[in-house]
Amino acid sequence: MICHVLHPGQWATVQDAGRIGHQREGIPVAGPMDELALRLANLLVGNDDRAAALECTLVGPTLRFDEHTLIALGGADLGATADGTALPLWRPICLPPGATLSAASAVRGCRGYLAIAGGIDVPAVLGSRATYVRASLGGLEGRALRRGDRLPIGAPTELARRIGAAVNLDRGGQRIAIGRWGASKSLIPFYTSSAVIRLVDGEHSALLTPEARERLWSGEFRVGAQSDRMGYRLEGTPLELRERCELLSDAVTFGTVQLPPGGNPIVLMADRQTTGGYPRIAEVASVDLPLLAQLKAGDRVRFRSISLEEAQRLYLAREDNIRQARAAIALRHH
DSSP states (O other): EEEEEEOOOOSEEESSSSTOGGGGGGGOOOOOSHHHHHHHHHHHSSSTTTOOOEEEEEOOOEEEEEEEEEEHHHHOOOOOOOOEEEOOOOSSSOOTTTTTEOOOOSSSSEEEEEEEEEEEEOBTTTTTTBBBBBGTTTTTTOOOOTTOOOEEEOOOHHHHHHHHHHHHHHHTOSSSSSSSSOOTTTTTTTOOEEEEEEEEEOTTTTGGGGHHHHHHOEEEEOTTTTOSSSSEEESSSOBBBBSOOOOOOOOOTTTEEEETTTTOOOEEEETTTTTEOOOEEEEEEEEHHHHHTTTTTTOOOEEEEHHHHHHHHHHHHHHHHHHHHHHHHHTTOO
């Protein structure tokens, strides 16, 4: 099956779980900014939760589907419609042949995800279909979508076929069939333009002055205009170190908070480099990365301290909830 791109939106790329296992070779992971949204949308259409889907930024695309298609939308609300029917988030949806899906501007959050049963079947590069634009790697020719592109869609799983059949039974005479069930509210983050993000102390947190440490926890930062998928540049009262230091470059990860000489923190995101030489003053708790990923330029963020043990507990609890959701969907459509 082919999905036709009638309009690409502002910045839509193919993303899966990311290019794991190649950072030692200097190759970034890439993958989704909001991993949770991509995973939940995939589960709703019977895909592996890390299958390739579309990540759409701020303004969504217009797409045409030539065959019966099972989709799910997650992440930011892009005001998506199909042939005039408003499409909800976090529920399976069946589109008939010839349907046109149109998305507008983000209402809350800034990154929406479109999962399609069977996944987007572009060639895997180094084990991943994720797009890393800086190196023209993966995705559709290593770039964002363009008008006239044709996205190949893989064969749906047996579970996807059963989900689609069940959704179609609930059609009720409507051209667009929308499932009566969806992702649990307990799994869905509440996106906001003023987020509170929890941080674990980084390796170099002790280098901050007491005053800077206090400002990190009590101050408010704004996401700068130079922010992108590689990193968020935060603007606020600069943070100072006790003394200047020269560090060897070391490994960084999604959510590493670096402090460059100017004193304004940088939070590394999905397209981060593999190593960095700035002091690593904190790490974002994994469960809060989706909230951070949905912030756009001008949005505000405050930080709260959390222990490593509590961050790990929250992460494991979230993963357990995702496993339960996967099992519940399979049981419902066995």
